[in-house]
């Protein structure tokens with residue numbers, strides 16, 4: 639048995655939410671329902687396909703790397719997901735491991751002249767990086783969508 643004063647204090651502490659009653663145990667709205675719909679893995683799966691992380695139907699990009707301001711299908715505001723240097727960093731990391739390391743590990747490459755190595759290696763590395771960058775940027779923006787932190791930060795008014 640909880641004293642009335644203590645019960646009031648507990649109710650106040652959890653943000654004024656009333657405890658579930660026998661009359662409405664299931665019909666009470668879940669305040670975390672919107673958060674449950676988002677996840678980092680879901681956002682990254684949708685983003686790596688270069689689709690809007692919110693609806694998975696609209697295209698994320700208006701061009702090669704230009705993100706749509708709003709999803710043309712669901713209208714989700716994509717303009718505030720700032721990718722910054724994250725996609726470039728992970729693209730370099732991926733390409734470095736997938737292209738450059740095998741290039742130096744192959745024994746035939748060791749017999750090539752440095753000029754030939756540059757003529758083959760640089761275009762191969764550039765092509766791999768430019769091919770992977772849109773997919774990695776999509777996954778990165780999906781990650782930002784999954785965390786949801788940028789939504790709240792960008793919707794707060796700026797104090798003078």
Ligand SMILES: [Zn+2]
Pocket residue numbers: 690691692693694695696709710711712713714
């Ligand atoms: Zn959408």
